[in-house]
Amino acid sequence: MNIKKICCIGAGYVGGPTMAVIAQKCPLINVTVVDINTDRIAAWNSNDLSKLPVYEPDLDSIIKEARGRNLFFSTEVDNAIDAADMIFISVNTPTKTYGKGKGLAADLKYIELCARQIARVSRQDKIVVEKSTLPVRTASAIKSILDNTGNGVQFQILSNPEFLAEGTAVKDLLEPDRVLIGGDSTKEGKGAIQSLVDIYANWVPKDRILTTNVWSSELSKLTANAFLAQRVSSINAMSVICEKTGADINEVSKAIGMDSRIGPKFLESSVGFGGSCFQKDILNLVYIAKSYGLNEVADYWEQVILMNDYQKNRFSDNIVSTLYNTVSGKKITFLGWAFKKDTNDTRESAAIQVADNLLNERAYIEVYDPKVTEERIYADLEHLNSRNPEENRELLKIRQNPYQASENSHAIAVLTEWDEFKTFDWQKIYDNMKKPAFIFDGRGILDTKTLEKIGFICYQIGSGTKA
Numbered sequence: 345m346n347i348k349k350i351c352c353i354g355a356g357y358v359g360g361p362t363m364a365v366i367a368q369k370c371p372l373i374n375v376t377v378v379d380i381n382t383d384r385i386a387a388w389n390s391n392d393l394s395k396l397p398v399y400e401p402d403l404d405s406i407i408k409e410a411r412g413r414n415l416f417f418s419t420e421v422d423n424a425i426d427a428a429d430m431i432f433i434s435v436n437t438p439t440k441t442y443g444k445g446k447g448l449a450a451d452l453k454y455i456e457l458c459a460r461q462i463a464r465v466s467r468q469d470k471i472v473v474e475k476s477t478l479p480v481r482t483a484s485a486i487k488s489i490l491d492n493t494g495n496g497v498q499f500q501i502l503s504n505p506e507f508l509a510e511g512t513a514v515k516d517l518l519e520p521d522r523v524l525i526g527g528d529s530t531k532e533g534k535g536a537i538q539s540l541v542d543i544y545a546n547w548v549p550k551d552r553i554l555t556t557n558v559w560s561s562e563l564s565k566l567t568a569n570a571f572l573a574q575r576v577s578s579i580n581a582m583s584v585i586c587e588k589t590g591a592d593i594n595e596v597s598k599a600i601g602m603d604s605r606i607g608p609k610f611l612e613s614s615v616g617f618g619g620s621c622f623q624k625d626i627l628n629l630v631y632i633a634k635s636y637g638l639n640e641v642a643d644y645w646e647q648v649i650l651m652n653d654y655q656k657n658r659f660s661d662n663i664v665s666t667l668y669n670t671v672s673g674k675k676i677t678f679l680g681w682a683f684k685k686d687t688n689d690t691r692e693s694a695a696i697q698v699a700d701n702l703l704n705e706r707a708y709i710e711v712y713d714p715k716v717t718e719e720r721i722y723a724d725l726e727h728l729n730s731r732n733p734e735e736n737r738e739l740l741k742i743r744q745n746p747y748q749a750s751e752n753s754h755a756i757a758v759l760t761e762w763d764e765f766k767t768f769d770w771q772k773i774y775d776n777m778k779k780p781a782f783i784f785d786g787r788g789i790l791d792t793k794t795l796e797k798i799g800f801i802c803y804q805i806g807s808g809t810k811a
């Protein structure tokens with residue numbers, strides 16, 4: 345099928361940037377991104393490109409080029425579904441917060457609603473593409489809903505998981521390591537796969553477009569995220585040993601990364617991984633393993649999450665014990681709230697857990713993050729339900745610059761690796777802090793030698809050189 349019109353349901357971190365790049369690279373295809381969230385759609389349509397709901401480097405220029413030409417953002421979901429030849433499902437699949445599989449399984453409520461809506465509205469044959477990360481065999485559930493509730497039209501279901509990382513979304517979309525497309529091996533299935541291959545082939549080299557069966561494609565996405573998260577937990581486990589033994593995690597990372605079998609990427613020790621995918625996908629994998637009675641497999645992957653929780657809690661425990669076993673009434677400055685640099689996304693950010701732990705110890709926190717909004721930070725804390733919203737607002741304040749956030753502070757904690765933190769006037773910060781002035785670098789980005797010369801007492805994750 346020669347695709348002329350695409351509809352993408354879900355205008356979030358995945359749907360928005362992915363469709364922007366498809367529209368930019370395929371000017372002959374009309375791409376409409378729909379969402380039920382009217383504020384989000386309004387923000388995507390905003391003339392002020394700094395107001396786009398997702399911050400990603402270079403995304404604004406792509407939106408500027410394609411929006412209004414062949415890229416549209418709309419709340420008219422039914423119309424867009426009806427008109428499209430190909431529909432991407434890119435809605436959220438959070439971890440279930442209720443019922444069977446609570447805390448582990450993916451909540452497929454939004455996916456199912458989409459499938460039912462597609463079935464109800466569609467009047468001609470369509471290709472439905474799963475973009476959201478989904479448990480293995482979700483495609484069969486979608487197919488069953490489409491076939492049993494539709495108007496007799498034919499649907500082909502493809503799995504096309506997104507591997508983009510936030511903060512580098514545009515680059516990852518323009519130059520992906522690979523594009524994965526899973527589909528049926530029937531004649532119709534192969535035809536659907538080819539239609540999607542043809543879209544990507546407009547800018548992705550053919551040898552990077554892999555086609556598999558649907559289940560392999562779905563499972564590959566979970567596996568990729570589990571392996572990546574496991575690397576971070578593995579290096580973080582070694583960071584603790586470094587701190588105890590006098591080894592240095594950066595030296596260890598470099599030494600092992602030069603082994604071509606291991607490779608140098610994704611070996612940065614940190615206060616803990618965050619983001620919308622890693623934890624959710626591993627929990628999902630654990631749930632799938634348990635549901636097949638594979639307890640050893642489930643325990644193996646669960647350990648990646650337990651290690652990550654340990655790393656976050658260890659960071660806040662260390663702040664408390666270093667500050668003479670009490671932070672009650674003391675001001676701690678947080679540099680960074682986002683789960684990593686170059687994004688305004690805070691989902692599962694380590695900063696949230698670290699802040700909650702310190703607030704439980706009655707610390708007073710002031711946060712500076714260059715991209716995260718005040719409402720987002722308070723919403724993250726409220727979501728935990730550890731204390732009432734008024735208390736959160738009293739105990740934690742958001743500041744517009746690091747100098748204000750660190751005035752009279754007892755300690756600085758670096759939670760996100762924003763580049764600008766390295767260029768601050770650290771002497772000025774030191775002069776306005778309480779003494780002794782402590783820095784806890786949870787990202788290993790600061791030059792501790794220079795900071796120590798200024799007078800700071802420094803702790804850096806994985807650095808055992810002072811052990």
Ligand code: UDX
Binds near residue numbers: 506510611684
């Ligand atoms: C991840 C996958 O990389 C991507 O392929 C998938 O599509 C979605 O999930 P994302 O969550 O956006 O992407 O960011 P990623 O760069 O993978 O970082 C995840 C977390 O791990 C961040 O908190 C990051 O700070 C942390 N991390 C990453 C480390 O602590 N150390 C590292 O070496 C790498």
Ligand code: UDX
């Ligand atoms: C290993 C390290 O590779 C080497 O750097 C170190 O100096 C000594 O230990 P070795 O034990 O000789 O070397 O062999 P290796 O090729 O690493 O294989 C170890 C085991 O892992 C073998 O049983 C091999 O069959 C198995 N293996 C390896 C797998 O099952 N799957 C793989 O993908 C790779």
Ligand code: ADP
Binds near residue numbers: 378379380421436454
């Ligand atoms: P992701 O990181 O996977 O892109 P987001 O939460 O950023 O996740 O985006 C998912 C989007 O999907 C949200 O904006 C949400 O409003 C939208 N959404 C969820 N269900 C539906 C639906 N049935 N119809 C349209 N949009 C939906």
